[in-house]
Amino acid sequence: MKRIILGLIAMSAAVVFAQDEVTQSGTPAVLEAVNGKKIKVFLQSMEGENLTFQPFKSTKNITVPASKINSLEFFPKYDVEGVNTAFVQGDFPNVIEVLEPVMSELVDYMPIENNMREPFVMLYNCYRFNGDYEKAEDYATRFLTCGDEELEMKGKAGLALVAIQKEDFETAEKYQQELAEQSEAAGLYLKAAIERAKEEPKQAMQTVTVIIKDHSNDQEWLPASELLAAYCYLDMTGTNSVITTNSAMNTARQVKNMYAGSAVAADAEKLWVSLGGPEIEALAEAERAERAAALKAEKERIAAEEKAEKEAAAAEKAAEKAAAEAAKAAKAAAASGVSTTETESE
């Protein structure tokens, strides 16, 4: 069956390219079959497990099971770099404005491996950060159907995070438990997020420390966990007078620096700025400069003193030498019976 379908795809393509140019509609893409063959297609629809497309220059709809397709390559027309920059800068409305029309056309095809999954996840994050939980939930639900473990985890985490925002802790905990079986770090992150939402920042913080300690190289969950730690510290300033905003500010600063260029870092930077981080840093820098200047001045003073001492010693030595020579000369003059006065007059 597989062979027949692949053959069909290949044959269709061959037929299509042999035909005259036709006007086609649909989503342009390059389809790579599981045998590695690639064809240009116009995607028509994705219904259930089946993908319907028209080969390039053909108006004939061909429907194949998604399992027979290795990947799709889309050619969206948007400023990828601009969107990425906007995202890491936390400009979520802008990202949504650009990506939403793009993804609305592609979203149905996401269950098949493709080159637009990153923006797909990005858009979910934008909806969530922007407070549009309905859409975020919709996207996160779609992640679950993509047959990709990493995406599935993101979907569960996404649904849990949306549930937390809605204070639906039962749902959040359900996903958290499922996720914990797939990734301990992910499970712990959600556990901490739930604890924080339940206004138990100390408990949340202790959970986060497990992630930091035991998953210190988990690039997927560690940055978010550390950012969560910053917020937990901030929460604690309200409940525990011992913890000051310094803890939150320092954590935010470290997250900002360590994960520079990521959305997490952008968020951390916002927090850091809101806590007066730049001012404190500037102050510390000024103090450092002042100390350095003082140190330099002190060194110069010591050097000048040493120089003066050396010069004085040298002068003293020279004077001693001169005196000794004068004495010697006087002695010699006396020995020769000529007085100094006489010598001078000569």
Add this chain to the structure above:
Amino acid sequence: MMLTKKAGRFSKIRQSILVAAFLFGSASLVAAQDELTAGEMLKAAMQSMEAKRYDDAINWMYQYIGEVEESVAPRVMAIAQDIRFKLASLLLEEDRMDEAAAVLQDYIDTPLAEKPRQAMKMLATCYYDTEAYEECASTVTNALYYDEHPVLIAESYVADEDSDNYEKVKAEPEPSFTQIELNTLYMTLAESYYNLKQWEDCIAPYSYVIEHTDVEQRKGYAIMQVINALIEIPSFDRIMEWVPQLYRTSARYDIRVNLALMNAAAALYDAGEYDSALPLYRMILPRDVLVAYQEERVREMRIAAGLPPDEGAEMTADELLLFGGDEPVEGADVAADAAVEAEKKPKELRELEALIEALKNLPPYELDIQYRMAELYNTVERYWEALKYYDSVYTADPASELGERCIYELVDMLLESLDEIGVAETRSYEHMAKFKEGMTPRQLAYMLTGYYQQNEIMPRIKTLKPYIDEFVRTNDSIVVRYDSELYFMQAVSDLVLQDYEASEQSFKYVLDEFPGSHQEANSLYWYSMSQLFLQKYAEAYPNFQRYVTEFPQEQYVDECYFQGGICLFGQELYDDAEERFTFVIENFPDSSVYPEARSMRGDIYGSKAMLDEAIIDYDEAFAAAQNINQATYATFQMAEVYEAEQKYDDIIRVVDRYKDTWKEQADIAKAIYWIGKSQIQQKHFDEAVTAYLDAIVAYGGDLRQDGVDQMITELVKISAVYLNDLQRETLVTELQNAEAVADSETLELRLRVLLAKLQETELELGKELLASLETLDNASPPVLATICDASFEMEDYSRSEELLRIFINKFEDSHFMRAAYKLRGYGQFEEKDYEGALATINDAQALYGTEFDVAWAQLLKAEVLLAEGQIDEARDANMSVLTVTSWRGVPVAQATYQLGEVEEAAGNLEKAFAFYQRTYFQYKGHARGYWAAESYLASAEVLKKMGGRENDVRNTYRAMLFDPYVNTLPQAEVAREYLGKPEVADIEAYIETGGKTNFVITVEAPLTVGSKVSSEETSDSGMPSEEPATEESE
């Protein structure tokens, strides 16, 4: 210049080699060279090469080059260049780097080089391998420049000079460096700069490699080197841009990278660059992980090299099939196999194996890394993360130095940064229970002690004592210092907890166990102070004297002189005390005890009626007062003196001065109290009442204003003594109005108590408050005292402990506290807590002595002692009541009755009878006849016990019914019942007729105190001759 210099060096090398070849080479070669032509030499070289006789080939090549070196014939030059290249290749193969470098330099410098790029690359390798980094850097730079700007002179030169050889020379020009070659060259350049410590210069070539290489290991290594260079520059702010890149490469598993990470992280940490150090520390992999990863790589490399995956293991048939391998050699021994294997091992594999071995030989570093991370988190105030890492290290190795440091830091952070005292205690106790030696358990105990002190949880300090006692003592000076400090703090906690007996013992322990310790002087001072608090004046005095003798330079010298004076005062050695206070006044005018010495001497002068002198001292004390208490004491002592002298204007003057000087710190309520008191004496009643009323309303909301409470007492007195009914009514109305609008519960309660006192409804109010007040937090001393009185009346002792504790904790100077002591004492007696009751009594007596309303303490003491079966002590206690002037009246009546009880308990029935009889004879008017009534009944019971005295018993009951002071009391019912209705009816009828009795019961018994009771002590009417005392008459 560099190249020329180098070329010169290698020219010399080459010459010397040629010379050596001539001098020490094979005889055949030497002999042959004279005979062979250049072409033959070339042929011999090629033949030697084919025969793999490389040394011979090299020598022939050297000879050939030497032979044709001077030739300018293009063909010869071209061949010579080709031979140079081959020679250099052979020399490199033979690891003769210096020679290879010289040959390559000649090759590069000479025209008609076909492969200058390759030559430069090889030359760079030579220089690098011989650690000639400057030359290496120049060579690479030249190579890279040449790659961009190749010189094509060779082609044109050959074409012009010898067209016959054109085709050969015109061969395909040398291709540019491949990307891989470029990467290698840039890496070599970067490494050269790095080794030359040209930190800034090395960054660009490393960056090139990072950008262009596909080999993750190489990329990671380059990033790590950039980070190291930036550390060396130093340029910490640029480091962070590289770290995330390093994170993403598998170079994180490279051993050298990990070792470099450790160094880099440590350098950053030491430089205070915590943000940069943290991710580096995180990236360092545990040794096991690293070794496992690299051993897997070794297996892969071995397989790639055609070796068995594991060293020393024989390959299975499958592995041979899969990985290939040499055919087994018959009879080959293991050593030979090893040698063969060593021969086949690529350099990279050998290096990696050596690195793994070195890594395995490293001392464990994981805990050290974790400790560093904990420190780092701690420094940036990420306490919970720090806690996690400290805990991890401690749990892994609690007994190590690192583990001990971790538990110390952990507890310190829990206490100081997280305020998690519960966890800190648990962790400390666990450690202290398990590890009893060395510094750490002591440091933990010290930290906890400090925390408890700082947070005023002194009782918790005592929980440490069992652990401290278990610590293993040594002679180590620091350990001894800690021990003395810990025991000193234990003693201090006893002192603060006002357990002076314990503190006396504890400070003595420090003095005895740690002679010469840094706390010796302090211990001696507080040991003396503890004795002073215990009123052991005679014992404390020599200790204060010892302090001033042994520690004349220490901080408490002035205090000790002063407290010595207090000891003398306490021993009633007033002249000596006066002399001592004078000494303090004269010698320590700036001391904090100076004003107190002044006040104390003022008190002595006052007691000697030297009022002017007293006033001078108080005045000086006020002027020198360093705190409000000293000023307050001096001021109101002056007021007392002026009151005695009836100098009310002066009272007002000094109190006003006090208010003006100390402003908001001043005890305003007390000041108003004194001003009001003066106004009363000046007959300005309305002003005084108004002043008090205003002050009560103004300050009554503040629980700590004890002056308000004094005003309440005073106002009650004024009302009773000086105000007429109308004024009294007006006062009550004003108080009621104030109560209605009171904005605090404290004020409202104070006003209600004042009203109750004025209206004589205190008991009712007390009962009401007892039932209604959920918390006593807002109750001031008079309110609490009212509740105490009501509780006592109701014999409800359930809150007695709480009430007394409130007083002790909040109002220890209040004179209202005596009500709480009374309630508590009786409550303890009721519970048969005799020890507790005696302790309460002792405290009350220590505070109030023989004041008239504290007689209950002595009476209760006697009761307690009797209950404990201490007959003699109980007798003495009761007897002592009879000797105190201020306790005349009811207390004496009760004491006399109780003496009867004592004697009865001792079996001295006659004596008991005598005391009972004396009670109902002499004190029937007291306590509304209560003690008299009790005495009648007790007398009757004693008579019954004596036996054969039925008539006396009946007469006693008859006398009771005839006694108008008691016959209406409930106790009289006992007599009525005993006598029966008919006789009782007769007695009542007889009384109605105005008749009196002459029932006198005589029991001979000697009394130790007072007059003998006998039948002679009767009046005509048969009653005692002395008119019974009444409360009113007294």
